[in-house]
Amino acid sequence: MNNNYKLIYEGKAKKVFSHNDEDKVIIEFKDDATAFNALKKAKFEGKGKLNCLISARIFEFLIENNIPTHFIELKNENTMIAKKIKVIPLEIVLRNTAYGSLCKQTTIKPGTILAKPLIDIYLKNDELNDPLITKDRIDLMNLISSNDLDLIINLTLKINTVLKSFFKNIKLQLVDFKLEFGYDFKNNILLGDEISPDNCRLWDLKQKNDTIVSLDKDRFRNDLGGLIEAYSEINRRINEFI
Numbered sequence: 001m002n003n004n005y006k007l008i009y010e011g012k013a014k015k016v017f018s019h020n021d022e023d024k025v026i027i028e029f030k031d032d033a034t035a036f037n038a039l040k041k042a043k044f045e046g047k048g049k050l051n052c053l054i055s056a057r058i059f060e061f062l063i064e065n066n067i068p069t070h071f072i073e074l075k076n077e078n079t080m081i082a083k084k085i086k087v088i089p090l091e092i093v094l095r096n097t098a099y100g101s102l103c104k105q106t107t108i109k110p111g112t113i114l115a116k117p118l119i120d121i122y123l124k125n126d127e128l129n130d131p132l133i134t135k136d137r138i139d140l141m142n143l144i145s146s147n148d149l150d151l152i153i154n155l156t157l158k159i160n161t162v163l164k165s166f167f168k169n170i171k172l173q174l175v176d177f178k179l180e181f182g183y184d185f186k187n188n189i190l191l192g193d194e195i196s197p198d199n200c201r202l203w204d205l206k207q208k209n210d211t212i213v214s215l216d217k218d219r220f221r222n223d224l225g226g227l228i229e230a231y232s233e234i235n236r237r238i239n240e241f242i
């Protein structure tokens with residue numbers, strides 16, 4: 001990255017740099033993969049580029065569908081320019097199908113299609129291991145007003161409707177996904193972070209039998225192999241569709 005840009009923040013999968021325009025940031029997607037709160041780590045050459053390209057296409061599609069996002073434009077294959085936001089420390093998970101932690105913490109069987117989308121909210125705090133949090137606790141911590149929380153929940157439901165049909169068109173089942181939101185300098189709530197196979201579970205609907213074929217980070221979490229092949233397949237299907 002050019003020396004003119006100052007590193008503002010480095011996360012597990014991305015680096016955020018300053019931009020000449022102080023309302024913007026430059027986000028570089030890294031090849032690093034982490035799981036289980038970074039207890040498991042690896043590097044996959046090309047993952048940063050794939051997630052950046054996939055996220056960019058999805059953000060563009062969401063913007064066309066009137067969802068406010070931080071995305072402005074791609075700078076190059078693994079870097080995007082985005083609006084600077086103050087990230088709200090909540091991880092909003094929406095589930096259409098039961099899998100992952102939902103099945104570890106309840107008696108719901110993996111693969112159960114949920115009658116309606118379930119929203120689980122987690123506190124974004126690595127030290128505390130991102131615990132599941134309630135509306136009352138969010139209130140108690142003064143993290144965000146209940147009005148803004150309702151706004152975020154409604155946006156998440158709308159994003160789900162848009163993304164579910166988007167992915168269905170490219171023969172992928174949107175099992176669940178995690179979103180992060182933030183405030184821009186005018187205090188508007190924008191969707192931030194990324195939308196990629198790192199934070200969405202996507203199952204292949206081209207599969208003829210009932211076996212689950214994950215084309216997402218579960219390939220790394222569950223040691224299935226073929227992560228880059230899976231992410232490339234998603235990128236290929238998106239580009240064919242758009």
Ligand code: UDP
Binds near residue numbers: 130177198199201217
């Ligand atoms: N997720 C994420 N970051 C996290 C935890 C979860 O992006 O720190 C995503 C994950 O990829 C999946 C969804 O949120 O698409 C639900 O994950 P779950 O709560 O089932 O957790 P996991 O099984 O990954 O521990």
